[in-house]
Amino acid sequence: MNASKHDHRAEPVTVRFAFTPAAAYVRAARLVAADVASHAGVATGLLDEVRQAVGEACTRAILRHRDSEIDDLVRIEFSIGDRFVAKITDNARDMRAQTRDRLAPSTRRGDARPSDHDTLEEETLSEEITLIVLGGLVEDLVVTGPDSEKGTTVSMSWPLPGGAQSGEH
């Protein structure tokens, strides 16, 4: 086992933040992701993948918040243990599991979903494409939720040098 050589990783290092679900902040999230991953020791060749995947997950979270007409923050957590783990959590609960009690349009922000038909169609497509991209890009991908209480969490991980190999499928 390599664990004894890497005791400094015994307690995972964590970077956690949240952002208002607006398109303008997706870039910041993906740049932070690539930077934290680089600092953690993720192979240089995988950094583009981390950047793309975190961006896609954040885009998906924003689209889900727009669909549910909520302004809750999108939450991101990176942890550095045996692997580099990124978790992106939205707060769009399963609307079918509760009453369709939506916020009044007047409470929505300026970044609200456009009403243009073509744009709506493209955004619906994008939401589907995010998962296709994530599925094709990330080897270790788990999407949990939503249920009536919580939204979804996209969990992804990438290997770190000297880390446990068990996480690699």
Place this chain on the structure above:
Amino acid sequence: MKGSSSDGTPEPELGLSLSTVGAYSVISVTGEIDMYTAPKLREAVRQLSAEGRMRVAIDLTPTEFCDSTGLGVLIGARRRLTDAGGALVVVCANPRIRKLLDLTGLDKVLDVREAVPSE
């Protein structure tokens, strides 16, 4: 074409330059296409079709980054242009973006080429 916010920090900018190659109006895209910048590309295609320029090539070779929102714009642009009797060509010699087109299967849906068709 880099912009800056009121406090002077650079903003991510999508650079679009227009040219004509043969029958095609070419939109060459630099910078990053994501949820924030994609509307600018969508609008550029709309502007061309509003001017009756229905054969459009979007050149992603110089593009630094493209996410699923950008792919959504490409699909929407293809549909609008073909519905109007035109055509969309996606020019992409950029391996990162080619990979994205391949893994989504869009390389088979979109007319993806290494260069703008000259005829």
